[in-house]
Structure formats: C-alpha cells, structure tokens
Amino acid sequence: MEMYRRTFAEISIENLLSNWQQIKNVAGDDRFICPMVKANAYGHGDVQTALALETVEADTVGVCLIEEGLLLRSAGVKSQILVFRGFDRHGAEKILEYQMTPVVSTWEQIQALESVADEPVKIHLKFNTGMNRLGFNIDQTEKLFTYFKNSKKLKLKALLTHFAQGEDAIFNDGFSAKQTKLFKEVVDYFKPLNTYAHLLNSGGIASQAYLKKENKTDGFLFQEKWGFRPGLALYGYQPHARFNEMNLKPVMTLKSVVNNIRTVTTGETVSYGCSWQAQRDSKIAIVPIGYADGFHRLISNKGHALFADKIVPVVGRICMDFLMLDVTDVIQGDDINKWIEEEVILFGYDDKLKLFPADDAAETSHTIVWETLTSVGERVPRHFKGLKKP
Numbered sequence: 001m002e003m004y005r006r007t008f009a010e011i012s013i014e015n016l017l018s019n020w021q022q023i024k025n026v027a028g029d030d031r032f033i034c035p036m037v038k039a040n041a042y043g044h045g046d047v048q049t050a051l052a053l054e055t056v057e058a059d060t061v062g063v064c065l066i067e068e069g070l071l072l073r074s075a076g077v078k079s080q081i082l083v084f085r086g087f088d089r090h091g092a093e094k095i096l097e098y099q100m101t102p103v104v105s106t107w108e109q110i111q112a113l114e115s116v117a118d119e120p121v122k123i124h125l126k127f128n129t130g131m132n133r134l135g136f137n138i139d140q141t142e143k144l145f146t147y148f149k150n151s152k153k154l155k156l157k158a159l160l161t162h163f164a165q166g167e168d169a170i171f172n173d174g175f176s177a178k179q180t181k182l183f184k185e186v187v188d189y190f191k192p193l194n195t196y197a198h199l200l201n202s203g204g205i206a207s208q209a210y211l212k213k214e215n216k217t218d219g220f221l222f223q224e225k226w227g228f229r230p231g232l233a234l235y236g237y238q239p240h241a242r243f244n245e246m247n248l249k250p251v252m253t254l255k256s257v258v259n260n261i262r263t264v265t266t267g268e269t270v271s272y273g274c275s276w277q278a279q280r281d282s283k284i285a286i287v288p289i290g291y292a293d294g295f296h297r298l299i300s301n302k303g304h305a306l307f308a309d310k311i312v313p314v315v316g317r318i319c320m321d322f323l324m325l326d327v328t329d330v331i332q333g334d335d336i337n338k339w340i341e342e343e344v345i346l347f348g349y350d351d352k353l354k355l356f357p358a359d360d361a362a363e364t365s366h367t368i369v370w371e372t373l374t375s376v377g378e379r380v381p382r383h384f385k386g387l388k389k390p
C-alpha cells in the first residue's frame with residue numbers, strides 16, 4: 001500500500017525466528033509448544049507470524065477468537081490452530097468446518113461439540129487452578145475423566161491451565177507453584193487417557209530458563225514436560241526485568257520521521273493544555289504519530305524516543321496524530337531543515353541496531369509491554385522484514 005506518512009511498524013521476522021529458537025532451546029526435545037498469535041500476534045501481524053513459524057516447523061498456533069483462526073485459515077495457515085476463548089453451537093460448527101482445535105472450558109461447550117460433530121473431534125481441556133477466568137474447576141476432574149473415557153465423539157488430547165503470575169514460577173512456594181500442584185493432580189488423574197499438558201506462558205518459560213541455568217532443576221517446573229504457550233517472549237520481551245536468561249530480541253520497531261522542526265523561545269509552551277513550557281530556547285521536532293496510532297497520551301511529558309542515536313524526551317501532550325520531541329541538545333547549531341525526515345524510533349532498533357525497548361513507553365503510560373505492543377493501531381502499516389514467500 002502507498003504510504004504518504006512514513007510512520008510504520010517494522011517487523012523483523014529474523015528476530016521472531018531467533019526468539020522461537022531461544023524458546024525451543026529452553027524447551028528441549030519433544031515438548032508441546034503453542035506460540036500465541038492471538039490479538040494479531042500481539043500487534044505484529046498474525047498471518048505473517050503464523051506463516052513464518054511454519055517455516056521453522058512450529059505445528060501449532062494459539063488464537064483467542066474463532067475469527068482470528070478463520071483469518072489464518074483463509075490466508076493458508078496449515079498449522080493446528082487452538083481456539084482459547086470458548087464458543088457456542090454456531091462457533092463449534094465453524095471450528096470444526098475449518099479444522100481448528102477447540103479449547104473446552106465448560107459442559108455447555110462439550111454439548112455444543114457433541115451436537116455438531118459428525119466424526120471424532122480432538123479437543124484440549126482447560127482447568128481453572130486459580131486464575132479464575134476460564135476453565136473447569138478441579139472438582140469436575142472425576143466426572144470429566146469418566147466422560148472422556150467413554151466419549152466416542154470427543155477425543156481428549158491435552159489438558160491445560162493458565163498461570164496468573166508466571167513470573168513467580170522460580171519459587172517453590174509462589175502462586176505458580178500452588179497452581180501447578182493442583183494441575184498436577186488433574187494430570188495424574190488423566191494419565192490413563194495418555195494426554196499431554198501445557199501451562200507455561202512467557203513468565204513460566206523465563207523461570208524455567210533461569211532455573212536451568214542455575215542448575216536448580218528439582219522443582220515443580222521440571223516435574224513433567226509441561227507444554228509451553230509463549231506470547232510475549234516470542235515477540236522479544238522478558239516478562240520480568242529479573243529474567244534475561246534468553247537472548248530475546250524485540251520483533252517490532254515502531255518508526256516515524258520528523259515532520260517539521262519548530263524553534264520556541266524561553267517561556268513558550270508546546271501542545272494542548274500548555275503543559276510543557278520551554279526553560280530555554282528550544283528546538284522541537286514534530287513527529288506524525290499520536291495516540292490514535294496507539295502511542296498513549298499518558299506518555300506525554302514523560303516518555304522518550306530515539307532520534308539520531310540519542311534518547312530524547314517527549315514534550316507537551318501527545319495529540320491524536322502527532323507528538324513533539326525536545327531535540328535541542330541533538331541538533332544544536334545545525335540548520336533545522338537538515339533534520340526534516342530524520343528517522344524517529346518510538347521503540348525498537350535504529351539502523352545502527354541500538355535498542356530502545358518498549359518498556360519506556362509501557363512504564364510511562366502505566367501499563368505493561370503486552371498492552372503497548374497490542375495497542376499499535378490499525379492505521380500503522382506493518383512492514384515485514386525477512387518474510388519468505390511461501
């Protein structure tokens with residue numbers, strides 16, 4: 001598509017695949033891994049991410065919505081697609097028609113599948129171990145076991161649960177340990193049905209990487225070959241600052257260019273609400289990206305960007321379509337016109353591979369990197385670097 005505004009998100013397929021390899025290294029052989037490509041692959045482009053993962057023999061991807069799975073199928077994604085959100089009868093029909101795999105969390109979903117399935121259907125069964133969002137409560141274990149032992153139509157392939165606080169999985173007395181203990185009871189109960197089990201999100205995976213490195217492999221994370229469901233780690237971020245065991249590389253670089261530069265004199269203000277006042281004569285770069293692109297307004301007067309190899313502050317309120325940077329110290333006595341169209345990195349890598357991670361944008365907007373990435377708006381084109389044509 002023609003781009004008249006040079007604001008875009010560059011997606012490095014090379015980094016995505018490198019992160020995948022890092023996760024595989026922690027997993028070792030024969031472990032189920034379901035890379036999560038829900039929410040447009042955390043803003044990175046779900047079709048391209050899923051297709052790229054197929055080139056390295058990832059055979060499963062996870063989505064939240066049936067709609068997301070349908071989009072992947074229509075784009076030619078052949079991997080197993082796990083649908084996590086749940087479904088009604090109509091949704092069950094679509095899941096089966098497009099050869100997706102349902103994650104089942106209620107008896108109603110079981111009934112819906114039973115009523116539409118003409119032939120045996122593979123399913124994954126979710127248990128609630130403390131997240132209290134989706135999944136069967138543990139007290140249903142026996143009843144579910146009996147049901148699946150006898151069901152002709154529904155073939156139970158895997159059991160799963162979800163960590164509420166994966167980053168504490170390095171401790172044997174944390175919430176993750178408690179959840180895993182409960183889950184293990186279920187897994188043991190289902191052993192006669194030969195199912196596998198998955199539960200580790202990025203926090204859990206990073207914990208496992210850390211413990212492996214420390215040679216502390218006698219805890220609950222190593223009791224079974226728990227399957228992995230990486231989201232954030234795949235896109236290059238550590239779920240917690242404490243974890244840097246995997247050499248993850250951010251996949252998205254959010255870029256723009258300087259639209260124009262204004263000189264403001266001491267005492268003048270910048271942007272709506274006059275919230276920033278120049279304490280000296282200043283050079284202000286106007287950058288065509290704003291909160292309508294997902295660069296949150298809370299970042300106003302607090303966040304930063306990478307400009308000409310330097311970290312510079314966002315000044316004044318972020319507008320719908322623009323933000324302003326104080327570049328006084330960078331451009332000094334230069335002719336300001338020389339800097340028009342200069343690249344600005346809101347987060348990610350510059351062309352010298354200097355990294356300015358999305359954590360700054362997340363912290364200054366009082367949120368988490370997950371939200372910062374998924375917030376990058378639809379009107380920001382994604383440019384895929386290194387995507388092989390199928």
Ligand SMILES: Cc1ncc(COP(=O)(O)O)c(C=O)c1O
Pocket residue numbers: 036084162200201202203229230231232233239370
């Ligand atoms: C069921 C499920 N599994 C795995 C993940 C991946 O989590 P993370 O991005 O922390 O790796 C998510 C994300 O929210 C999820 O909902």
